[in-house]
Amino acid sequence: MAVDSAKLVEIIKAISEKITENKEYLTQLDSAIGDADHGINMSKGFRAVVEKISGMEGKDCGTILKTVGMTLISTVGGASGPLYGTAFMKAGQAVTGKSHLDFNDLITLMEAALEGIKYRGKAEKGEKTIVDALEPAVEALKRHREEGVEVALREAVEEAKKGMEYTKDIIAKKGRASYLGERSLGHQDPGATSCYIMLETMAAQLLDGKKS
Amino acid sequence: MAVDSAKLVEIIKAISEKITENKEYLTQLDSAIGDADHGINMSKGFRAVVEKISGMEGKDCGTILKTVGMTLISTVGGASGPLYGTAFMKAGQAVTGKSHLDFNDLITLMEAALEGIKYRGKAEKGEKTIVDALEPAVEALKRHREEGVEVALREAVEEAKKGMEYTKDIIAKKGRASYLGERSLGHQDPGATSCYIMLETMAAQLLDGKKS
Amino acid sequence: MKKLINNPEVVVEEMLEGMVRAFPQYVRKLEGYNVIVRADAPVKGKVALVSGGGSGHEPSHAGYVGKGMLDAGVAGAVFTSPTPDQIFEAIKAVDGGAGVLLIIKNYTGDVMNFEMAGDMARDEGIEVASVIVNDDVAVENSTYTVGRRGIAGTVFVHKIAGAKAQAGGTLEEVKAVAEKVIKNVRSMGMALTPCIVPAAGKPTFTIGDDEMEIGMGIHGEPGTMRTNIMKADEIVDHLMSKILADLPFESGAEVAVMVNGLGGTPLMELFILNRRVSQILDEKGIKVYRTYVGEFMTSLEMAGASITLLKLDDELKSLLDAPADTPAFKQL
Amino acid sequence: MKKLINNPEVVVEEMLEGMVRAFPQYVRKLEGYNVIVRADAPVKGKVALVSGGGSGHEPSHAGYVGKGMLDAGVAGAVFTSPTPDQIFEAIKAVDGGAGVLLIIKNYTGDVMNFEMAGDMARDEGIEVASVIVNDDVAVENSTYTVGRRGIAGTVFVHKIAGAKAQAGGTLEEVKAVAEKVIKNVRSMGMALTPCIVPAAGKPTFTIGDDEMEIGMGIHGEPGTMRTNIMKADEIVDHLMSKILADLPFESGAEVAVMVNGLGGTPLMELFILNRRVSQILDEKGIKVYRTYVGEFMTSLEMAGASITLLKLDDELKSLLDAPADTPAFKQL
Ligand SMILES: Nc1ncnc2c1ncn2[C@@H]1O[C@H](COP(=O)(O)OP(=O)(O)O)[C@@H](O)[C@H]1O
Ligand SMILES: Nc1ncnc2c1ncn2[C@@H]1O[C@H](COP(=O)(O)OP(=O)(O)O)[C@@H](O)[C@H]1O
Ligand SMILES: [Mg+2]
Ligand SMILES: [Mg+2]
Ligand SMILES: [Mg+2]
Ligand SMILES: [Mg+2]
Structure with a gap:
């Protein structure tokens, strides 16, 4: 695997498209246990991101990722803006100056993203947040590092999905849903869902790339 | 015809009952061209009237009618309170001190009532108000004076009914419905309707009395 | 209810x-x-x-x-x-x-x-x-x-x-x-929804989901016109055209403005209305001396609003400026 | 919408x-x-x-x-x-x-x-x-x-x-x-109706004609409990019992009261709520120092209200009494 800046921009555009496709769905999930805006927030943010990074194909990957992060921070607001924004910022910082990303870079930046979200949101796994999808994915990437990018990505997406689905069975301890207490049970977390969508889209893009 | 105080109280109670029966209907008429409260206003007023005049069978007819008027004035509010209140007050003043009312007294007090309403509301016939039912009735009473109370009352009720129905065909010039302009066309006036109901109930009471 | x-x-x-x-x-x-x-x-x-x-x-x-x-x-x-x-x-x-x-x-x-x-x-x-x-x-x-x-x-x-x-x-x-x-002083209002008089228990009128009532009174009595719902700016344009023409309010005049909510309309929307009111007055060369935005004369929980303009002279201005201290109207 | x-x-x-x-x-x-x-x-x-x-x-x-x-x-x-x-x-x-x-x-x-x-x-x-x-x-x-x-x-x-x-x-x-x-300071709210976020275009939640939501937030997020609609006094009793117990507010305390409308509830109803709030405080021997009734922290056009109690000492009283002059909060 070798992702250049152009490919990175393409991946981010694909993520933006998928998020926008799922705008209603994410919002509906948020209406059950939050304030019915997660899809609106995320698609607004990624619309701005796509505008900002179009024409950045010449820049290094770190700069592109940091731009994504800054844009999310300055356009989304709410909880998801600072969280995903920090994740992309930290990911970008982890790969500063690189014009290409290999599989190890991918793991490095994913670890940084997870760390960024956990630093910003102070959530642990099991609290019904983005972390429940992201952390198992990052762990899978690391666990399957030796088996190569294809296996590792498939495992990561699989684990993210399981983590996302698991959020139905737990009580929210962080974010707006935590105010619901027991009533948050049975509902899938919107942030974990958007995280899974992003991971899955990224994987599809990378695996596509691999085949070509 | 000879109505004593007890009978007068009985008639007023009958009117109260009929008004209450028609509470919804009068309110519904008022909702089309007014503020949807005429039935509520009138039944509230007559509930208070019945309470006030119970036990007044010993008083003279003038006092009873004035009490009805004062009670309506001090409990109803809105337009119909002062209008009907003044009508009963004036009717009472016209028969002050009388322990019995004969047919001529009836005409006298009805004329006084009409005058009271017109003085208070400054309305003429044809402006879609109480006057459109009351004035034709009073005129019929006078016109048929020689033919006796039975004929005269039946004619009066007939004319009141026609006047009430005629309010559908005219534009309101007085009261809340006047703000509607042309849009008041096609709707029957609530006040004319309550007036017809009162006249009809009174007539039925008097004619019943006659046969017995 | x-x-x-x-x-x-x-x-x-x-x-x-x-x-x-x-x-x-x-x-x-x-x-x-x-x-x-x-x-x-x-x-x-x-x-x-x-x-x-x-x-x-x-x-x-x-x-x-x-x-x-x-x-x-x-x-x-x-x-x-x-x-x-x-x-x-x-x-x-x-x-x-x-x-x-x-x-x-x-x-x-x-x-x-x-x-x-x-x-x-x-x-x-x-x-x-x-x-x-x-x-x-x-x-x-x-x-x-x-x-x-x-x-x-x-x-x-x-x-x-x-x-x-x-x-x-x-x-x-x-x-x-x-x-x-x-x-x-001249005013005009409109409503998006009826209200319910507690003793009656049902709405004072019925209105479609896409309709509004123009020239609405404050007692649930019907307005002068029913139309399809319009954008805020169009509504203000209509109300203001009637109000301005009536006195008339002319270029050079100074006015006090009141944008009044009827009870169910949130402050956010009243401010959006005032934006257009103020733009129109600017265009006409009419100077806004003071503006009041809020609920001053309501109609229970009715959604809707009215606009009021008061043409001022020096006497009215100084009396309008005077302090007031009441539960619902305070001015320092 | x-x-x-x-x-x-x-x-x-x-x-x-x-x-x-x-x-x-x-x-x-x-x-x-x-x-x-x-x-x-x-x-x-x-x-x-x-x-x-x-x-x-x-x-x-x-x-x-x-x-x-x-x-x-x-x-x-x-x-x-x-x-x-x-x-x-x-x-x-x-x-x-x-x-x-x-x-x-x-x-x-x-x-x-x-x-x-x-x-x-x-x-x-x-x-x-x-x-x-x-x-x-x-x-x-x-x-x-x-x-x-x-x-x-x-x-x-x-x-x-x-x-x-x-x-x-x-x-x-x-x-x-x-x-x-x-x-x-302690507060608690309830709602009778949802509100509509303009960009979403539909209600934040659905609720039956005879239901209300207790412990409602101010973003259309669900409350802690849904029940059949209650009388105003019962609602106040419930909210006050939670609020009073929490600090706790005890006999002899002095408080400021805020009865806050969420946007769609008319002032008439807020005053009816305050009647009971004040009665309860009287019963408990808690002295009301100042009361605020109106819309202070709303949730678009949501119908509902919240009650807030603030326990005061001399410092807080004198700062609460100080004049303020802002568009939505004036005190002489
Ligand atoms: N402390 C946190 N750590 C990680 N994720 C969080 C945290 N708090 C909230 N979230 C995520 O944010 C999502 C909600 O995002 P969004 O609806 O956009 O923001 P808001 O709650 O401000 O409306 C939740 O579903 C949850 O996954
Ligand atoms: N000036 C008037 N003269 C006679 N009757 C009037 C006048 N104004 C109003 N009315 C009558 O009053 C009726 C309305 O009474 P009501 O609904 O009780 O009072 P309000 O209009 O104050 O709500 C109208 O239907 C009309 O018949
Ligand atoms: Mg949200
Ligand atoms: Mg939000
Ligand atoms: Mg009426
Ligand atoms: Mg009335």
């Missing part, structure tokens, strides 16, 4: 009790009457102002009882003018020897009940004058009808006549300035 | 424009940002107060910008915390050299965005402190969760910390008194 009430029969009494319990520093209630008066009433030597009408228009009118505005607010049943005896009690309680001005909104019922009360007070030797507010341009004025309704513009009468009385004006002077306000 | 708006995408911008056009004597807008600041900002030598949050809670927070309360209100998208750059601009615009206090309602998004902005400002050498308001007793407090939400009690923080800053308090002192308010 989704309302935070206990019993439709006593909403007015319970509301007044809640109000007096909230604002004992401003107001008290006359025992046995639905009348709210200044805590320090009667104010000796000051012309007293009495207003009122049906309830359901809160904070009108009892909310404006206090220093620099009203001396008494008389609360009728919901959307029903109070009875003369209630108004009479109010007059007696606030008369400080300098006479009493009745501020009446132009509805047949209100006019008759207030005038009867005025007669009763005059019989007792109290000097009483009255003015009738008729600011609603939705209603065509014609010599054959009862004229226009009084709506939110009434609050400007309270404010300005109240300031004149507070400043020591005589009954004649206070009445004169009230009439000047009435001559120079 | 029946709303007096033009375009759901720009409701916040149009609202702020309407607000600034209404109240130029009080406020101005930072060009390019959804930030409202005092017309005379920065006030040299005074500690500046910055609050904000999602829009849709009007008059919170921009309505409280003015003398004796806030220096800036930052308006996010409807029900969405503003972004750090907006808050950062607000901080820079109002810093008068004595430091800036951020008043944050306890929502994950608000806390993160305000804290990021605080970091940005500190990087530029501005002294910044912050407090987090969490008055909503509906939400169980637990060490495992993020704690309670901030709702209408926030307005008391604005008022009292604002008075302290106006009186010349240092950043430390202003922060300390804000924290004292937070420690002593």
